Amino acid sequence: MRIKETEKDGIVILTLSGKMMLDAKSAGLHDYVKNLIEQGKTKVIMDMGKITWFGSTGLGALLASYTSLKDNDGDLKVARATRKIRSVFMFTQIIKVLENYDTVEEAVAAIK
Amino acid sequence: MNDLTEIQKLKLAVKELSVLNDIATAVSSTHDLDQVIELIVHECVNHLNVEQGAIMLLDQTETDDKFHTIIREVETETDIVPYHFGVQLSGWMIKNQKPLLINDIASDDRFTNLSDGEFPINSILSAPLKTKGKLIGVLNVFNKMSEDGFTPDDQRILSIIATQSAQVVENARLYDEEQSLKKIEEELNFATEIQKNLLPRSNPQLYGYDIYGKSISAKEVGGDYYDYITIDENNTVICLGDISGHGMPAAMLMANLQATLRGQAIFTSSAGECLTRANKLLYRSTDMQKYATFFYGILNTEESRFHFSNAGHNPPFLINPNKNVTRFTKGGTVLGFMEDYQFEEDSVKLHSGDIIVIYSDGITEALNEEEEEFGEERLLAVLKNNLKSTAEVLVENVFEAVNIFVDDGKQSDDITIVAIKKI
Numbered sequence: 073m074r075i076k077e078t079e080k081d082g083i084v085i086l087t088l089s090g091k092m093m094l095d096a097k098s099a100g101l102h103d104y105v106k107n108l109i110e111q112g113k114t115k116v117i118m119d120m121g122k123i124t125w126f127g128s129t130g131l132g133a134l135l136a137s138y139t140s141l142k143d144n145d146g147d148l149k150v151a152r153a154t155r156k157i158r159s160v161f162m163f164t165q166i167i168k169v170l171e172n173y174d175t176v177e178e179a180v181a182a183i184k
Numbered sequence: 185m186n187d188l189t190e191i192q193k194l195k196l197a198v199k200e201l202s203v204l205n206d207i208a209t210a211v212s213s214t215h216d217l218d219q220v221i222e223l224i225v226h227e228c229v230n231h232l233n234v235e236q237g238a239i240m241l242l243d244q245t246e247t248d249d250k251f252h253t254i255i256r257e258v259e260t261e262t263d264i265v266p267y268h269f270g271v272q273l274s275g276w277m278i279k280n281q282k283p284l285l286i287n288d289i290a291s292d293d294r295f296t297n298l299s300d301g302e303f304p305i306n307s308i309l310s311a312p313l314k315t316k317g318k319l320i321g322v323l324n325v326f327n328k329m330s331e332d333g334f335t336p337d338d339q340r341i342l343s344i345i346a347t348q349s350a351q352v353v354e355n356a357r358l359y360d361e362e363q364s365l366k367k368i369e370e371e372l373n374f375a376t377e378i379q380k381n382l383l384p385r386s387n388p389q390l391y392g393y394d395i396y397g398k399s400i401s402a403k404e405v406g407g408d409y410y411d412y413i414t415i416d417e418n419n420t421v422i423c424l425g426d427i428s429g430h431g432m433p434a435a436m437l438m439a440n441l442q443a444t445l446r447g448q449a450i451f452t453s454s455a456g457e458c459l460t461r462a463n464k465l466l467y468r469s470t471d472m473q474k475y476a477t478f479f480y481g482i483l484n485t486e487e488s489r490f491h492f493s494n495a496g497h498n499p500p501f502l503i504n505p506n507k508n509v510t511r512f513t514k515g516g517t518v519l520g521f522m523e524d525y526q527f528e529e530d531s532v533k534l535h536s537g538d539i540i541v542i543y544s545d546g547i548t549e550a551l552n553e554e555e556e557e558f559g560e561e562r563l564l565a566v567l568k569n570n571l572k573s574t575a576e577v578l579v580e581n582v583f584e585a586v587n588i589f590v591d592d593g594k595q596s597d598d599i600t601i602v603a604i605k606k607i
Contacts, residue, residue: 102472102473135473135475136472163497164518
C-alpha cells in the first residue's frame with residue numbers, strides 16, 4: 073500500500089493505493105496518522121478509491137487512526153470507499169461512526 | 185643492497201602467507217561469529233606486534249540509514265575502543281572505505297574530543313572489511329609496540345588480512361543470523377501449540393443436533409478462534425471470531441478473549457450482554473490496532489432456539505431444507521473498538537433440517553491465481569448442495585471447494601467453519 077499526502081485548508085488528504093492487507097505499510101498507516109497528530113493536523117480524509125484489496129489489518133489501522141484522531145479532538149472521514157470496503161464497513165457496523173463520501177470534496181466539506 | 189631488499193621482500197611475503205595460513209586454519213574450526221572475530225583479532229595482535237585489536241561490525245538491518253550503525257566489538261581487553269571514538273572511526277570508514285594509519289592520534293584532527301591522558305590509544309591501524317564491494321565492518325589494531333609505530337608494510341598486511349577474512353566474518357554473521365531466525369521459529373511453533381490448545385478438541389454431542397467445526401491456520405499462528413462452552417444441560421455457547429493480525433500477538437489476544445468469554449458465559453444467559461462485557465474488558469486490555477470480529481451464539485436445545493449477537497463478523501447463514509437463507513446480522517461493531525458499546529441480540533427457532541453455518545472471512549476472501557475471491561455466492565452454492573449431508577461432510581466439502589478454487593494460489597488467511605444441523 074502507498075500513502076500520498078496532500079493538504080487543503082488545514083485538512084490532510086491521504087490518498088491510499090494498492091493492497092491494504094497484512095504488511096508493515098498498512099499497519100504503518102496508524103503511525104503515519106499519529107505523526108500527523110503530533111504536527112497538530114487532526115482532520116484527516118482517507119481517499120480509498122485506489123485500494124485494490126482490503127484485509128483485516130487495513131481495518132485495524134483505520135480503526136486505530138479513527139480512535140487516535142477522535143482522542144485528539146480531530147476527525148476522520150473516508151472517501152470513495154470501494155464496494156468491497158463498504159460491505160466490510162456495513163457488516164462490521166463501522167459505517168455508523170466512519171462515514172464514507174462519494175467524493176473527496178464532499179468529505180472535505182463534511183469535516184470542516 | 186638489492187639482494188637484501190629481495191630477501192626482505194621474501195621474508196615479508198612468507199610472513200604474510202603464514203598469518204593468512206594461521207587465520208585460515210583457526211577459523212575453519214568454528215562457525216561462531218564471536219569466536220571467528222576473536223581468532224582473527226588474536227592473530228593480528230600476534231603478528232603485528234600490537235597491544236590490542238578489535239573488529240567492529242556494521243548493523244546490516246538498516247542499510248539505508250548509516251546513523252543506525254551498531255558497533256559490535258570483540259577485543260582482547262574490554263572497552264578498548266571508547267564509544268565516541270568508535271562512532272567517529274566507523275563514520276570515517278563508512279565515508280572513505282580505505283585503510284587508515286595514524287601513529288600519533290592526539291595530534292590528528294580527524295578525531296576530536298579524545299580526552300587527554302586517559303585515552304588508551306596512541307596509534308591505530310584500520311582496514312575495511314568488505315564483501316562484494318560492500319562495507320560490513322572494520323578491522324582495527326591499536327598501539328604498535330615499537331618506536332617506529334605502524335609501517336606501510338603493517339598496513340599492507342592488515343589490508344590483506346581484512347580482505348581475506350571479510351567473507352569468513354560475513355559467513356559467520358549469516359550463520360549467526362540463521363541461528364537467531366531458528367530461535368524465532370521455535371518460539372512461533374510454541375505459540376502455535378498454545379493456540380491449538382485453545383481450539384476445541386472435539387465437537388459437542390447434543391441430542392437432536394449434529395455439530396462439526398474445523399479450523400486451518402494460514403501461518404504458524406493464525407487469528408481465527410472458535411469455541412464451544414457448556415453453560416448448562418440445555419445451553420451451549422458456539423462462537424467463532426477472527427482476531428486482527430497473526431503470530432504471537434494474535435495468539436495472546438485469542439487467549440485473552442477465550443478467558444474473558446469463558447468467564448462471562450457462565451454469568452449471563454444473554455448473548456448481547458456477554459459481548460458487551462467482553463468488549464469492555466478487551467478494549468481495556470488491548471492496543472488500538474487490535475480488534476476481533478466475533479459471532480456469539482447460544483444453542484438452547486430444550487426450546488430449539490438459537491440466540492445470537494454478531495460483533496462485526498461475516499453474518500452466518502441459516503439455510504432451511506427449502507434452501508431459504510437467513511443471515512445473522514444483529515449485534516454491533518467489532519470487539520475492542522469502542523469501550524462503551526451495547527451489543528444487541530436476536531434469536532431464531534430451529535426446525536428439522538435447518539443448518540447454521542458460521543465461517544471466517546478466510547473462506548470468502550480466499551484468492552485464486554487470478555486474484556479473484558471465492559466469495560459468498562460460491563460458499564452458498566456449496567452449502568445448498570450439501571443440505572442433506574452431515575455437518576462434517578458439509579464442512580469438509582467447503583474446505584475442498586476452497587482448495588480446488590485456490591489451486592496453486594497460496595492460502596493467505598485462516599479458514600474456519602462451524603456447522604450446526606438440527607436433525
